[in-house]
Amino acid sequence: MVANPGLWQYFADAGMVVKSVMVILMVASVLSWTFIIQRAVIYYKRKALLKSFQQLFWGGNDLSKLYSQIDAKTDRQGVESIFHAGFKEYLKQRQLQNNSEVESIQRAMHIAFSREMDDLETNLPFLASIGSTMPYIGLFGTVWGIMTSFHALGSVQQATIAMVAPGISEALIATAMGLFAAIPAVLAYNRFSSQLDRLSGQYEIFQDELTGILEHQGLS
DSSP: OOOOOOHHHHHHHSOHHHHHHHHHHHHHHHHHHHHHHHHHHHHHHHHHHHHHHHHHHTTTOOHHHHHHHHHTOSSOOHHHHHHHHHHHHHHHHHHTTOTTOHHHHHHHHHHHHHHHHHHHHTTHHHHHHHHHHHHHHHHHHHHHHHHHHHHHGGGOSSOOHHHHHHHHHHHHHHHHHHHHHHHHHHHHHHHHHHHHHHHHHHHHHHHHHHHHHHIIIIIO
16 A cells, blocks of 8 residues: 655655645744734734723722823723723813813724724735635646646656646645645634624724713713
């Protein structure tokens, strides 16, 4: 029985074009998994931060003290950055004795919200591109490998399946690698997009809630 060759053997026996395709797919897969792990950690931290902040915010704590705690941090993220921006503007308006500038508080929170969304959306377009293009790149490598295998048959008088099969199997590895890179990227993109929508909705609700509280405290 002939032992099944490994991936490295397929790579070594492939032509230059197919090898180039395999390298591209391997690099894309490594980058994809790197970004998937990175995004998973960030989304986990954002959700945990939102839960802990909501407990402090609705736990009867004085908002000024909560603001002082967050203001002392150098790495404000997520809902903390939105609260910090809104309450900072609120304190500024109180110092100016301007009780009608609710819009400026909402604008400050919206800017912080937009920055947070930009941070959460980082690398998601890359995952979408990997998921949509890698199967086609793998297919290109497969088609090229099969074309090369059949072209080589033109120089022989009698073709056998044993002559064609190795080249075709090498070429099909490119399609398998393309799917291996694309499937996790698509699943991760859909998962992160869903989490992004939920976080975005919760952040927007918090902005409305904080605006209502600050209006009740003197900005109405």
